[in-house]
Amino acid sequence: MPSANYRSLLRAPGAAAFFLPASLGRVGVAMTSLSIVWLVHGHTGSFATAGLVSGSFAVTDALVAPQLARLVDRFGQTRVLPPALLAHAAAVAVLVALVTVDASDALLALGGALTGATVPQLAAMSAARWAALLRTGRAAELPTAFALESISNAVGYLVGPVLVSVLAAAGRPAAGTVLAAALSVGGGLALAAQRGSAPPPAAASAVPAGEDRSLLRAPVLVLMGLNLGIGVFFGAMQVSVTAFVVEHGAPGAAAPIFAVSSCSGVLAGWLYGLRRRRVALPVQLLVASSVLTLGTLLLLPAGSAFGLGLVMVLTGATIQPLLVLFSVLTESTVHPAVLTQAFSWLGSASAAGTAAAAAAAGWAIDAVGARGGFALAAVAAGTMTLQSLAGLRLLRAPKRGLTPADPAAG
Incomplete structure (x- = not known):
């Protein structure tokens, strides 16, 4: 059958156990930005404020994500991901609280920035696990694995915004933000629990001399x-x-x-x-x-x-x-x-x-x-x-x- 390649990938030891939680978590990640727009606009009535908060979220997400990934590469997913998820849950709680008490635009933007800075990079971590799993002996299957990752990401960005919009239309914009955080944190914790498939930490001392780890190439x-x-x-x-x-x-x-x-x-x-x-x-x-x-x-x-x-x-x-x-x-x-x-x-x-x-x-x-x-x-x-x-x-x-x-x- 056409899907045999995907089935064989998911039957690899530990593959489904990390891929499915990561896929669930990235639905939450896909919901987050739009849920912030609905949350802020629902309480302030201002798209300008909603855009400010959402923009703050996007900027810090883009800037901090590689730094978080650097920690993950150095110390390992299972050590970095749980505290990062705890920080994300706390940041979302702070943002919801600020919106609820009608805080100033500056404080709301700060809440959005904190939320963006703590978004778990589940897609990058899942892709890194596929690479570690298949690199030795099954490298020819990497394109198929990354195709599966791409499909999961696309589905997440189809389903996530729909869930947010449905909740917002029902008059519960805060529920969309809370659900996004719950999916992100829940999927991330389940991913972190799969220690066997996590790439080993790559501390600088463990890298043989002469091997180039620079990204500036x-x-x-x-x-x-x-x-x-x-x-x-x-x-x-x-x-x-x-x-x-x-x-x-x-x-x-x-x-x-x-x-x-x-x-x-x-x-x-x-x-x-x-x-x-x-x-x-x-x-x-x-x-x-x-x-x-x-x-x-x-x-x-x-x-x-x-x-x-x-x-x-x-x-x-x-x-x-x-x-x-x-x-x-x-x-x-x-x-x-x-x-x-x-x-x-x-x-x-x-x-x-x-x-x-x-x-x-x-x-x-x-x-x-x-x-x-x-x-x-x-x-x-x-x-x-x-x-x-x-x-x-x-x-x-x-x-x-x-x-x-x-x-x-x-």
Whole structure:
């Protein structure tokens, strides 16, 4: 059956025991930002204040995540994760309390910042566990494992916002924030309890002399640039699609269009993970980014919401394979001692691109309409293609322990 590869992965010793809790926890992580918007707006009636608090959350999440990942790499997931989860639960409780007592905007922003600074990096930790589990003897299955991770992440960002919106519509915005924290902390604690699959701590003294653990290397910088580009794409598309359907008198079409694009991505990611390709990973990256560029250019002449939705099936189907390739190339490029940090830095780059693009796309849309936002997305995709072209040589060299014949080596 087509799903045999995924079943065999989850049957690996300890795999399901860490993957399922991490998947549950990332639903909570996916809920958190939107739940803060509903929580703050529900009590203050101000979207400006809600945006301020949510923005504070996003900034500290992006800045602190790699530092938390550094501690995880050095001391291990089972030692760092429990206190980090306790801090996150306390930060959410503080934020809810501040909102309840009608605290000032500055204090609310501080509460949002504390919440963002303590978000558990469950996706990076789960990916690092797959790498540790499969690196020896089963490295060829890493693309499939990272495809499973990508699917889990996509599903989390489909289900999480829906749960938040349902609770908010029922007049219980605080319940959405509390549920998000409960899922994040509960899933994280269950993940931390799985000690057997956790990557061993990589203290500096344990690394043999001559092995390069630096992240400031050309291949990593290329991957960070690609993640920044896809973040810009995400941020521009979120605003531009909304503006497009409003311009065409079909505001209700936004949700179906986003849903179709997301489902297309989940299906493409699932299918991508089922096959092992002989084509080098950097070449796959170039092809996928080129297809994304073509699809984004096709958005510019779209004349209806239906036409836009058809094109977004193509762009959505390209996203998940790209994310899988980013993960596999990262694992094959950086030293295992800094792998969680690398995943977190790439996530921060994507988040930074999304935040910057949302503002830039809004300016472009005000100036020339929705196509201005799509043009920004096209520029981001085109830049990714150029970066992928430059990375053909930089990303081709296999990491220590991988052979050129190994699919994970690219």
